[in-house]
Each structure stands twice: as C-alpha cells, then as structure tokens.
Amino acid sequence: MxxxxxxxxxxxxxGQVVNTNASFICEKLTDLNIPVKKVSTVxxxxxxxxxxxxxAIRNSDVIVVTGGLGPTHDDITRNCVAEFFNSxxxxxxxxxxxxxxxxxxxxxxxxxxxxxxxxxxxxxDVVRNLNGTAPGYWIEKDNKVFIxxxxxxxxxxxxxxxxxxxxxxxLAAKQNLFYKRANILTTGIAESTLFEKLGxxxxxxxxxxxxxxxxxxxxxxxxxxxxxxxxxxxSKISEIEQRIRSKVxxxxxxxxxxxxGKVVGRLLSERGLxxxxxxxxxxxxxxxxxxxxxxxSIYFERGIVAYSNASKVEILxxxxxxxxxxxxxxxxxxxxxxxxxxxxxxSDYGLAITGIMGPxxxxxxKPVGTVFIAxxxxxxxxxxxxxxxxxxxxxxQRATFAALELVRRILLGINVES
Numbered sequence: 001m002x003x004x005x006x007x008x009x010x011x012x013x014x015g016q017v018v019n020t021n022a023s024f025i026c027e028k029l030t031d032l033n034i035p036v037k038k039v040s041t042v043x044x045x046x047x048x049x050x051x052x053x054x055x056a057i058r059n060s061d062v063i064v065v066t067g068g069l070g071p072t073h074d075d076i077t078r079n080c081v082a083e084f085f086n087s088x089x090x091x092x093x094x095x096x097x098x099x100x101x102x103x104x105x106x107x108x109x110x111x112x113x114x115x116x117x118x119x120x121x122x123x124x125d126v127v128r129n130l131n132g133t134a135p136g137y138w139i140e141k142d143n144k145v146f147i148x149x150x151x152x153x154x155x156x157x158x159x160x161x162x163x164x165x166x167x168x169x170x171l172a173a174k175q176n177l178f179y180k181r182a183n184i185l186t187t188g189i190a191e192s193t194l195f196e197k198l199g200x201x202x203x204x205x206x207x208x209x210x211x212x213x214x215x216x217x218x219x220x221x222x223x224x225x226x227x228x229x230x231x232x233x234x235s236k237i238s239e240i241e242q243r244i245r246s247k248v249x250x251x252x253x254x255x256x257x258x259x260x261g262k263v264v265g266r267l268l269s270e271r272g273l274x275x276x277x278x279x280x281x282x283x284x285x286x287x288x289x290x291x292x293x294x295x296x297s298i299y300f301e302r303g304i305v306a307y308s309n310a311s312k313v314e315i316l317x318x319x320x321x322x323x324x325x326x327x328x329x330x331x332x333x334x335x336x337x338x339x340x341x342x343x344x345x346x347s348d349y350g351l352a353i354t355g356i357m358g359p360x361x362x363x364x365x366k367p368v369g370t371v372f373i374a375x376x377x378x379x380x381x382x383x384x385x386x387x388x389x390x391x392x393x394x395x396x397q398r399a400t401f402a403a404l405e406l407v408r409r410i411l412l413g414i415n416v417e418s
Contacts, residue, residue: 067151188220261289316340
C-alpha cells in the first residue's frame with residue numbers, strides 16, 4: 001500500500017506559509033505502516049489540482065489532500081473533488097448542524113457562505129470537523145482511498161489523529177506487512193564523525209534502513225525495518241538500536257521526542273539536585289529550554305541574564321581584574337560566572353555561558369562563534385571552549401544545546417572532552 005500527500009494553496013507556493021501539514025501527515029501514515037512515496041504542492045487552480053489528482057490516483061493507493069476547503073472564492077478543492085469523481089454536491093445535515101452549533105456557541109451570525117460549507121460530494125463519507133466549519137471527506141473507489149481535509153493545521157490534526165487514523169488502521173491491518181521505526185537522538189558529534197564511528201551501515205542495520213537527520217541540537221538517527229512478522233520486526237529494531245548504542249552510546253541523549261532540556265531536567269530530578277544558570281550570549285535561551293517542562297521548579301532554582309560586564313560584576317561577583325585581563329569571553333570569566341551563580345543561589349550546580357554570537361564583536365583571537373561554557377559544583381568547575389559558525393541565531397541555538405549537553409555528561413559521569 002502506497003500513499004501520496006497533496007497540499008493545495010497558493011500561500012504554500014509563495015512561501016508565505018510553511019507546509020507543516022505534509023510532514024505531520026507523512027509521519028502519521030508511516031506510523032500506520034503506509035509508506036509515503038510522493039508529496040506534492042499545487043496552487044489554487046482547477047487544472048493543476050485535477051492533474052495532481054489524476055497522477056496520484058494512478059500511482060498510489062491512499063491519497064491525502066489538504067487545503068482549499070474554506071468559504072472564500074479561492075477555496076476550490078471541494079468543487080475539484082466533485083468534478084474529479086463526477087459527483088454532485090449535496091447538503092449534509094450533520095455538517096450543517098455542526099456549523100450552526102459552532103456559530104451559536106461563539107455568538108456569531110451564520111452567513112450563506114458558511115452554510116454552503118455543508119455541501120459535500122455525494123460519493124464522500126463526511127469526516128466531522130470538531131475545530132472548524134469545513135468537513136473532511138473520505139472517498140473509496142476502485143480499491144483507492146481518497147481523503148480530503150482542511151488546511152488549517154489544528155483542524156487537520158484532529159481529523160488525522162482521530163477518525164482518519166482509525167479508518168486507515170483498519171486498512172493497514174489487512175496488508176500482511178509491518179513497518180517499525182525508532183529515532184535515536186545524538187549530540188556533541190558531527191554527522192560525518194558519527195557515520196565513521198558506526199562503520200559498515202549495511203552490516204549494522206541487517207536489511208533495515210538508517211537515516212542521518214542533522215539539526216542544530218545534533219543528529220537524529222532514524223532506524224526502519226519491515227517484514228511480515230510484527231514481533232520479529234520490533235526485535236530487529238531493538239537489535240539495531242543496541243548495536244548503535246554499543247558504538248556511539250556516549251553521544252546518545254534520548255529517543256523519539258526527547259529534548260536535552262527534558263533529559264537534563266529528568267536527571268536532576270532523579271538525583272534530587274538543583275541548578276542555576278548565568279547566561280550572557282544566549283540571552284535566557286538555556287533557562288527557557290530547561291523550564292519548558294512542568295515540574296521544572298523542583299530542580300531549576302534561577303536563571304540570570306548577565307549581558308553587560310557591569311552585571312557580571314554586580315550580580316555574579318566576577319572579578320573586575322578578570323574581565324580586564326582576559327575579557328568577557330574567556331575561560332576565566334565563564335568559570336567565575338558559574339561559581340558566582342551557584343554561590344548566590346545555593347544550587348548544587350551553576351551553569352554559565354559567554355560568547356560572541358556575531359556578526360560584530362569578534363577579534364583575530366576570538367572570531368564570531370567563540371563560546372565558553374562552564375559548570376560548577378561544590379568541589380570543581382569544568383569549562384569548555386566551542387567554535388560555532390557565523391550566524392547569530394543559529395549560534396544561540398547551538399550554544400544552548402552544547403551547554404545542556406555539558407550538564408548531561410557531568411551528571412552521568414561521561415568524559416566531557418570526548
């Protein structure tokens with residue numbers, strides 16, 4: 001069973017809206033053992049839409065369409081669907097009732113154009129929209145499944161994870177093929193180095209697949225395996241993961257939807273430890289990552305943005321001579337910042353960061369992207385120097401993840417230099 005995803009809307013082609021719908025749908029289809037073979041985007045034009053439908057119906061078993069179901073003149077998907085299936089538009093009383101109820105709940109007048117959203121192709125089963133007015137369609141014809149949903153992400157996601165997924169699960173269960181995947185999250189190692197350390201990929205994955213997906217926090221390794229025995233497929237996934245961990249385990253911080261902020265918080269909580277953060281160049285981004293999770297007040301004592309030299313002296317007790325002799329961006333300064341934040345907060349760990357995010361402020365000795373990070377406890381202070389790129393915003397992200405990774409390694413007793 002093969003799937004294709006079609007996104008409709010001029011705003012996607014103009015670059016005004018990022019097409020997050022397609023990636024969400026692809027992920028859900030993959031989870032249902034329905035591989036996606038093609039993703040396409042077309043504008044709000046009848047000829048292009050009909051052509052996309054024709055191509056998809058020839059090549060795929062499941063076609064998922066989003067967009068163009070709104071009440072305005074440029075929303076033509078409904079009419080194109082009706083034309084494509086040689087279908088009539090009929091008033092669906094259930095949809096009309098949903099629309100009326102929604103407008104009454106928000107105390108808004110119901111217009112004729114909104115009522116017309118209850119017109120649906122007579123070949124379609126309606127997928128109710130609990131978060132909006134435009135219904136979705138489920139059409140089965142000639143052993144093909146044609147699904148149409150609104151382009152509003154909140155509305156589409158509710159349909160996709162609810163009624164649509166339930167129906168697709170029934171279809172997927174009929175095919176005697178299972179596909180499983182797992183995501184391993186690494187950081188602190190370049191993609192090329194990771195590839196070298198893993199060795200022969202063909203031998204490693206044993207008829208499975210392995211994708212390298214880099215981002216600013218690190219490299220996500222996506223394992224995939226398919227077969228006719230579901231238990232065997234899951235066992236193979238576990239085997240491959242263990243092989244990967246045996247080779248690069250120290251760089252793995254989590255799985256699936258884990259984040260470094262969540263992982264560090266969990267480690268601190270499990271050990272009954274607290275941390276405080278002194279940030280200069282990241283402007284509060286590290287504190288934000290740590291406190292994104294409920295319960296973070298248990299282990300996060302405080303965060304301070306000490307951007308100026310004066311604030312480093314007045315708040316964190318950094319020695320003025322240190323700033324004068326070594327500069328704000330230095331090993332000596334960041335270590336005093338880490339000790340200072342721990343001292344004034346009373347937390348078990350003090351984490352500090354200072355650097356040159358760019359594009360200005362660099363010197364020959366300290367180019368843009370130079371960052372120093374330190375973490376102190378009651379006995380020692382550990383610091384590292386990093387050299388990132390020349391993009392300010394990316395540098396802030398990379399520096400944030402590097403700081404969290406330093407803490408993770410210290411908590412787990414992993415060599416911070418490797």
